[in-house]
Amino acid sequence: MTFSPDEIERYARHIVLAEVGGPGQQKLKAARILVIGAGGLGAPVIQYLAAAGVGTIGIVDDDAVSLSNLQRQVIHDTGDIGRLKTESAADAVTRLNPHVATELFPVRLDADNADAILARFDIVADGSDNFATRYRVADRCAAMGKPLVTAAVGRFDGSITTLMPFADTDGVPNPSYRDLFPAPPPDWLLPGCAEAGILGALTGIVGSLQANEVLKLILGIGEPLIGRLLLVDALSMRFETIRYRRRGAQSGSAAPAPST
Numbered sequence: 001m002t003f004s005p006d007e008i009e010r011y012a013r014h015i016v017l018a019e020v021g022g023p024g025q026q027k028l029k030a031a032r033i034l035v036i037g038a039g040g041l042g043a044p045v046i047q048y049l050a051a052a053g054v055g056t057i058g059i060v061d062d063d064a065v066s067l068s069n070l071q072r073q074v075i076h077d078t079g080d081i082g083r084l085k086t087e088s089a090a091d092a093v094t095r096l097n098p099h100v101a102t103e104l105f106p107v108r109l110d111a112d113n114a115d116a117i118l119a120r121f122d123i124v125a126d127g128s129d130n131f132a133t134r135y136r137v138a139d140r141c142a143a144m145g146k147p148l149v150t151a152a153v154g155r156f157d158g159s160i161t162t163l164m165p166f167a168d169t170d171g172v173p174n175p176s177y178r179d180l181f182p183a184p185p186p187d188w189l190l191p192g193c194a195e196a197g198i199l200g201a202l203t204g205i206v207g208s209l210q211a212n213e214v215l216k217l218i219l220g221i222g223e224p225l226i227g228r229l230l231l232v233d234a235l236s237m238r239f240e241t242i243r244y245r246r247r248g249a250q251s252g253s254a255a256p257a258p259s260t
Contacts, residue, residue, distance in 0.1 A: 001026045007099055011053050019221045025053060029099075031218045034058040034121035036109060036137060038085040040193075040203030041127025041151050041210060043075035048211035049125075050093045050100045054218070057093060058121050060105040061085040072200035109133055114140050125214050126150040127207065129192065131184035138177030142166060149213040149225075150177065151206050156199050158206035158232040162213050162225040172245075174226050179247045202234045 003011070003025070014020045014028075031054050035042050038061040049057055065073070065080045065088055073085075080088040086104040093102050105117055109128070114136055118124060124146050126137045134150065141148040142165045151160040165176035209230070216222045229242045 001029055003029075004099075007053070010097070010099075014052070020219060024219045024221075027218055027220075028053045028215070029055045031123070032056040032058070032121045033214060033218075034060065034118065034124045035127070036060045036124065036133065037127040037129060038073070038075065038089040039063070039069065039127065039129060040072040040198070040200075041153065041207040042089070042125075043073045044204050044207030045125050045127060045211045045214070046089055046093060047075055047096065048208060049214060050097045052211075052215055053097065054100060054214075056101045056103060056121075058103040058105065058117070059086045059089050060107065060109055060117065061089075062106055062108040068194075072198065072203045074204065109136060111136065115144065118144055118146055121146070123147045123149070123214055123217055125210055127210065135177065135184055138163060142176050147217050148177075149210050149217070151210045153198060153202055153206050154193070155196055156202060156234045158202055158234070159229055160206060160209050160213065160225060160232075161229045162217070164224075164226055169226060175244055175246050180229060180244050182247070199234055202232070205234065206232055 011025050014025050015022055033049055033054050035045050035057060038046065038059050046057060046059065063085050065076045065083050065085055067081055069076060070078065075092045076085065076088045084106050086106045090102040090104055093100055107113060109117065118140055124137065124141055126134060126148060128134055138148060138150065145166045148163040150163060152158065163177055165174050167174055213225060216224055227243055227245060229244060231240045231242065
């Protein structure tokens, strides 16, 4: 896999990193990443993956851009109101980096289409806004052997973890999403951002962390957040990490409601 002169200049700050270099940038160019949700979390994830030179980004979202989205969903702008979020996000990717391809899925991920969509990609980043999708994605990624970076935000708080329950770390089986959250909470317990509100910049912080986790997985560098739930408190600007294990061991506390 070769790079054009434009790509060499574009990715120069990556290529000079010993942990990335030319071989790492080739891994990024060959990678196929699925982003579920082109909203508050998906926006920075898509933008930073595209800027990094990830070769193919799949985007799943069945919603259209509305004016109230623009306070946090920064991949869209005023002129995109009324457009499908998948199309708006794809156009933004092309403007940012024409070397990146996009594959669009303007649907809600459900039992009928999940496996066919997930099978096309190497790693999944989930920033969806409902528990049904989050659990479905986590369950199917686990069954299909797909690494999953999942994040959630609510009001002033966020959380992120990386899931690879089909593998082990130092001989110890990795935990799954259901080891952390055995069952979804009642719908009435955790209101979405339309009811509770959300600080727009928080989605940028957590979404950038999510993109960073995906890049680490592609490159095989650093320590992924496997078995660790990173909690972000934007009011105090405090970061805490809770370790969790397979069910039966002590588990971390619940993350904020998924809301983008």
